[in-house]
Amino acid sequence: MSYHPTQSYSHGSTFNSPTRRRLPLDCYRPAGWKSSITRPHLHAPIFFDYPGQARQGVSMRELRLKGTSTPIQGANDLLFAHTGLQRVVFRLIWPGYEHVEWCRALPVVAPNGAPITRVALGLQIASNFAHFVEKSQYETPTAREWMITPTCVRFEHLFLVSLQNTSEGIWQADVALDLC
Template sequence: MTHYVNPLHPSVHAENTSNYSTLGSANPISSLSASAFMIPNRRRLPQTPYTPSGKWKSTSGRMQPLRNAVAFDLNGYEKQGFSMQELCVRGEYALEQMMQGATDRVLAHAPHLRKITVHIRWPGYEHTEWARPIEVVTSRGPISRAALAQAIAINFARFCEKAQMERPQSPHWRIGHGGITFEKLVLISLWNPFEDAWQADVAVDF
């Protein structure tokens, strides 16, 4: 039986008490194994880090993350992620009750940063290029953790709509009917592999 976590009223056990930090590790994809997930059928999506191609890549030499990762968690469940479907259907007030640090202005420490580009590098769909901007300074000030998570989830929803119409180069992480659907996606964090390029650390509930 699949372990279910109630997103609005999770039961917090002592061993799950969070030692939460606003910023996670720089590269969560390499720092957290699949065995760290409480839900046994949850698996991390293997993505290759974005690097610029051509002459710019060879001359710049800047391949390390410039900013720390931004984590997205249910209250009381550190490093377990947040359902992308919940992010798309819940309103602002509900997310503030559900998400750890939902109102934190997570990129406010970089005042010059006005926009980031989210890259999706889904295995088997590398030919389906996806790079979309997200405004991280709004009319209300720097974007909140919850609003950033929603923007990322919307990008993945649209990517899944596009990808399911295409033929993957590998069947293992196929998107669409009989494969992986958007409802199975869990947003773990957002990390910065290069300059203004950011990637979501994502898990799949099989």
């Protein structure tokens, strides 16, 4: 596996909060992946915003606390409806914690066959981040800038901005931190 830091998935958005900043997105590329003229088909990003607050993200803590009643723009939009996908591969790569492997299959279809909603997908992503933060706070980071500890970065600082299809079959979250 290899990692490729990039800002190309950030869409250059600026945050309204002066204390919010974007977590660098290190894109996962499968072993043997080669840049070629023919790029695989990548799906459009899926954004998570409060109503009227485009590209600001949604608090992952609020997603975990309020669940499907979290006020999200397009909360009940059906995602992946025409893709034929049953699940997506979600990878989480945190700067300084690249040694902490986090790869999960997220179901995008309910047992009854209905496509997942935006808010339900956001809740799955927030839950993955909560578990990752819980696990990683006991790991030694290779860089201190984004260190996960009770005195530095905590789960309640995380905002889900979007879910990006960074490589064929791989999805990663674009995340912001609000360190008030």
